[in-house]
Amino acid sequence: MCLGIPGRVIEITPDARHPYFTEGKIDFGGVVRAVCLAYVPEVEVGEYVIVHAGFAIARIDAEAARRIFDDLRQAGQLEELEAAGEGCP
């Protein structure tokens, strides 16, 4: 039930009544859905967010997202990957 799906913000529609009514469109790999953006007031079009029950609950930190692969490389655990010429993100 705590499932959260990453998607890309493609449209933001502010609402004059209150920021809690801000809506947006999120692209989930081709499937577009309307989502409440009340909890990500700083989000910009093009950013990725985690969506749960129709609400964006976090902006994805792109740098932190790469760190797991950087850590593995540093530990020398990913040479086979580099050798294969297939970069990890």
Add this chain to the structure above:
Amino acid sequence: MKYLSEYRDPRAVRALSRAIAERTTRSWRVMEVCGGQTHTIVKHALDQLLPAQIELIHGPGCPVCVTPIEMIDKAVAAASRPGVVVCSFGDMLRVPGSRGDLLGARAAGGDVRMVYSPLDALALARRHPSRQVVFFAVGFETTAPANGMAVWQAARQGIENFSLLVSHVTVPAALAFLLSQPDHRIDAILAAGHVCTVMGLEEYYPLAARYERPIIATGFEALDILQGVLMAVEQLESGRREVENQYRRAVRPEGNPQARALVREVFEPTDRYWRGIGLIPGSGLRLRPAYARFDAEARLAFPGDSPREDETCLSGLVLQGKIKPPQCPAFGNPCTPERPLGAPMVSAEGACAAYFRYAHIPSNRTVFAGADE
């Protein structure tokens, strides 16, 4: 899909499982809290990629599973009343109550609808002002901001034919309960990533200190789980017992301030009964007095029938990590996802359903080990 598929990369999965094996010198038991994490583990057979000394214990993090049977009975009772529409997340529809489930209530003529978001239920109330729309608000801290927002918007817009049947639960109180059991077997905890996305890490520092256990906020993909296990093992092997954050791409130490503020505005802590576990003090949320008119229990005045649990179902022990699902005599026969005796066999996050779907039917699994060499 970006931010999903790369975290299932088989080479990185193998690299992490090697690193875990290199660091492990003795036996450790690591509990993953969230049922979503349990499903990743069982689906990808991650437990089999770990050294034999590491045991993964499945935790109680399935809101559908721990929702008290009384609340299911109330939802079923509400659905059978004329003029009432019961809206619920899909997982709840087949959870057995004392006298059937919500799907059964619908088959008997009740108006039961599955929604994706509580705002869908609110929109339904707006469109049908002559009906009472009841949203079955279950979930952990991840879902509380969504359900709370539906109530906030209903109040703000004067939509008075909308109410919540509230059965919210919170993770830290449950962890304290499990860790204070004298017979618990937990050496380290992988905390539920999206709960931490909302709430942050601060509630976990006193738990890690008091019970001397590493607590790692962990994501949901194969790489996340293995990195969480690696971080836990590194702490255990080096004698540290700290809070760490594996899921940094989605968890800030302070959580989501806007979501926390809304939850504080609408809900307050309460004692809550967990199905299969018992009463856990301070482990739930209820509507604050300012929003009490949106409480379905007050509005619909349910009769106090005593609930009946199936006696052969051992889901309480499963939820506390004391047994694995196949150790239950009812697992697979007669209890199946089609005819569940207990909630963990129903939910997409239930441990019994995970074992039935993946371990029972091996072809459903993606086994990273099989792709090695």
